[in-house]
Amino acid sequence: xxxxxxxxxxxxxxxxxxxxxxxxxxxxxxxxxxxxxxxxxxxxxxxxxxxxxxxxxxxxxxxxxxxxxxxxxxxxxxxxxxxxxxxxxxxxxxxxxxxxxxxxxxxxxxxxxxxxxxxxxxxxxxxxxxxxxxxxxxxxxxxxxxxxxxxxxxxxxxxxxxxxxxxxxxxxxxxxxxxxxxxxxxxxxxxxxxxxxxxxxxxxxxxxxxxxxxxxxxxxxxxxxxxxxxxxxxxxxxxxxxxxxxxxxxxxxxxxxxxxxxxxxxxxxxxxxxxxxxxxxxxxxxxxxxxxxxxxxxxxxxxxxxxxxxxxxxxxxxxxxxxxxxxxxxxxxxxxxxxxxxxxxxxxxxxxxxxxxxxxxxxxxxxxxxxxxxxxxxxxxxxxxxxxxxxxxxxxxxxxxxxxxxxxxxxxxxxxxxxxxxxxxxxxxxxxxxxxxxxxxxxxxxxxxxxxxxxxxxxxxxxxxxxxxxxxxxxxxxxxxxxxxxxxxxxxxxxxxxxxxxxxxxxxxxxxxxxxxxxxxxx
Numbered sequence: 001x002x003x004x005x006x007x008x009x010x011x012x013x014x015x016x017x018x019x020x021x022x023x024x025x026x027x028x029x030x031x032x033x034x035x036x037x038x039x040x041x042x043x044x045x046x047x048x049x050x051x052x053x054x055x056x057x058x059x060x061x062x063x064x065x066x067x068x069x070x071x072x073x074x075x076x077x078x079x080x081x082x083x084x085x086x087x088x089x090x091x092x093x094x095x096x097x098x099x100x101x102x103x104x105x106x107x108x109x110x111x112x113x114x115x116x117x118x119x120x121x122x123x124x125x126x127x128x129x130x131x132x133x134x135x136x137x138x139x140x141x142x143x144x145x146x147x148x149x150x151x152x153x154x155x156x157x158x159x160x161x162x163x164x165x166x167x168x169x170x171x172x173x174x175x176x177x178x179x180x181x182x183x184x185x186x187x188x189x190x191x192x193x194x195x196x197x198x199x200x201x202x203x204x205x206x207x208x209x210x211x212x213x214x215x216x217x218x219x220x221x222x223x224x225x226x227x228x229x230x231x232x233x234x235x236x237x238x239x240x241x242x243x244x245x246x247x248x249x250x251x252x253x254x255x256x257x258x259x260x261x262x263x264x265x266x267x268x269x270x271x272x273x274x275x276x277x278x279x280x281x282x283x284x285x286x287x288x289x290x291x292x293x294x295x296x297x298x299x300x301x302x303x304x305x306x307x308x309x310x311x312x313x314x315x316x317x318x319x320x321x322x323x324x325x326x327x328x329x330x331x332x333x334x335x336x337x338x339x340x341x342x343x344x345x346x347x348x349x350x351x352x353x354x355x356x357x358x359x360x361x362x363x364x365x366x367x368x369x370x371x372x373x374x375x376x377x378x379x380x381x382x383x384x385x386x387x388x389x390x391x392x393x394x395x396x397x398x399x400x401x402x403x404x405x406x407x408x409x410x411x412x413x414x415x416x417x418x419x420x421x422x423x424x425x426x427x428x429x430x431x432x433x434x435x436x437x438x439x440x441x442x443x444x445x446x447x448x449x450x451x452x453x454x455x456x457x458x459x460x461x462x463x464x465x466x467x468x469x470x471x472x473x474x475x476x477x478x479x480x481x482x483x484x485x486x487x488x489x490x491x492x493x494x495x496x497x498x499x500x501x502x503x504x505x506x507x508x509x510x511x512x513x514x515x516x517x518x519x520x521x522x523x
Contacts, residue, residue: 033057033088034072036081039234040278043090044072052096052132057081058089064097064235067279074279076235078113096132099243100125101250106194109211109225112236112243117227129246131239135301142307147372148259148316151187151429152180152357154422157381157439158388159344159364162372163193163257163314164305168336170321170328171346176357177320179426180344181261182210184318186217187429188259194251195223196260198244200237201267204229217427230267237271245302248315252304255311260303264320265296269332286331293335300339328363342366355423361388374432375482380439384418391415417447420455432477433470434463440488441495450499458499465498466491 031045041063043055055063061081067074077084078097100114104124109117112131116122144162161167169177185195197214199207207227214220224247228240241262248258262268269292276289284290296319303317321336326348328337337343342365350358394412398404404412421438424430438459441447450458466473476487483491 029092031073031090033084033086033090035086036084038278039077040066040275041075041077041084042072043075046073046090046092049073049092054078054093054095054097056091056093057084058091060084060088062093063090064239066238066275067281076238076275077233078235078239080233096130097239097243098128099131099246100127101129101247102126103251105224105247106222107220107224109227111232112226112228112240127250129250131242131246133242133246133249133302135298136304136306140304140306140310142305142312144305144368144372146257146305146314147369147374148184148193148257149187149191149432150180150184151431152183153424153430153435153438154357154359154361155180155344156373156432156435157377158361158385159342159359159366160369160373160377161316161318161342161366162305162369163316164303165342165366165368165372166300166303166317166319166340167366167369168319168321168340168343169346170323170333170336170343171358172323172326172348175346175348175351176426177322177346178210178263180346180357181263181318181320182213182219183427183429184259185214185223185261186219186427188222189217189219191257193222193257193259194248195219196226196244196248196258197223198226198228198240198260198262200228200240200262200264201230201271202227202263204231213427234271234275237268238275241265241268241299245299245315249302252306252313252315253311255313257314257316259316259318262317262319264322265336266320266322266332269296288331292332293339296336297339300336341368355419356426357424359422361385362392374477375480376432376436376477378482380436380443380483384439384443387411388415388418391418414442414445414448416452417450417455418442420452421447421459423456430463431467433466433474436477436483437462437466437470437491437495437498440491441499444492446495446499462495462498466494469494469497 029046029048031043034042034044049065051065051068053065055065055075057063060083061077061079063075063077065073066076099112100123102125108123110123111117114123114125144164146163148161148163150156150161169180171177185197188195197210207229211225214223226240226244228237244260248260251258269288272292272295273288277283281289300317300319303315305314306312319336321333323330323333328345345360345363346358347360391411394408395415398412421442441462447455447458473487473491476483
């Protein structure tokens with residue numbers, strides 16, 4: 001009788017706990033907090049717990065298993081739990097961290113667990129995806145064949161990006177890495193691409209500025225902003241990139257094209273290093289744990305382009321990483337360079353000289369996007385990168401040499417005009433036709449007679465004219481066709497019309513200046 005009563009009481013207690021924590025695990029899987037502090041806790045008494053599993057902490061919050069030993073497990077807290085004490089009960093949930101996904105998240109600002117941060121109601125979700133998901137097998141993937149236009153001339157022409165590609169953006173602090181990402185998001189307004197901006201480890205004021213820029217440019221209508229700020233628990237910051245990728249994967253599986261920006265993975269790596277050191281894992285190079293490469297590789301491998309039979313959607317990743325004193329050979333930058341399909345490097349020297357965006361053409365490369373670049377670029381930008389690199393070498397040589405031959409001086413003059421053309425204000429994307437018109441004018445010498453200080457005005461004149469009169473060429477670009485000889489002639493005619501008045505003014509100015517010189521000589 002005593003044993004029967006004991007079993008009944010045990011079953012009643014188990015059923016009550018199952019209803020409270022929504023799990024169906026045996027009572028022996030209950031553990032207790034052994035120690036806690038700095039966003040982590042150690043729990044004893046969970047012999048069958050699995051890595052990555054969520055743990056319920058006596059109704060106070062949740063934690064995720066990140067470390068396992070023979071006698072205890074290390075968990076990272078997903079909430080601020082100042083009242084969590086040693087001895088508190090911990091229960092297995094049998095589930096992993098999940099994030100709501102669906103079209104209802106578009107236009108919203110959320111945290112990695114799907115909770116709204118914009119003051120609105122909880123977003124409508126179609127499903128819940130695990131934050132950690134296996135990358136798509138190679139048999140599900142299709143080649144990268146379609147371009148992702150950023151609206152930035154130097155990138156679209158010289159470092160093109162394809163849909164489904166992973167392109168790294170790296171550079172020193174406060175040099176314009178986020179600006180390139182925002183320009184790319186703004187330019188997707190009419191390209192049917194859903195954008196996800198992830199801010200991990202950022203200050204809330206910086207995130208607020210980004211959201212304000214997106215709203216001002218009407219880009220929030222096709223964007224999702226996920227925030228894990230520096231004041232959030234380290235567990236949320238660690239989980240954030242994986243949760244944002246799951247949101248993008250759902251949309252990709254619906255046949256949508258998605259762009260995801262990780263701003264930035266340096267802070268994510270620092271968060272993981274902090275967690276690992278608190279969990280007493282042995283540090284390696286630069287105090288990072290040995291699996292730091294794996295946490296980013298399994299994240300970025302999820303970016304892909306699906307086959308048409310699976311919907312044909314794509315997930316393009318633009319991770320951002322911060323360097324120190326131009327050291328791109330540091331541990332985290334080299335890891336991400338080896339994982340991604342190319343990089344866009346921002347040079348502090350160009351930034352200080354006022355050349356914005358300060359993209360270093362020599363150190364920037366796209367290993368995939370060239371095959372996805374629009375055919376209209378072919379024949380126009382083929383030798384542009386080589387020409388620019390040669391100009392940089394010649395310009396450096398001209399600083400130590402007083403005399404240059406005519407061809408070298410002409411190459412330097414054209415290179416300086418090219419550098420002026422590649423300048424671009426922030427949040428002002430340029431259409432493909434406008435880019436091609438300016439580049440053709442440059443490569444064919446239409447700008448050779450324009451003074452260097454007047455290049456900005458001449459470029460704007462070309463862009464405005466082709467925007468209003470180049471509808472036929474726009475149709476050629478939309479059909480993904482290369483420029484025929486007739487198209488080239490039409491573009492040359494438009495350039496002549498655009499620069500006619502401007503060059504006449506230049507000629508008049510030259511005549512006036514020559515008259516003044518002759519008068520002074522007579523005097």
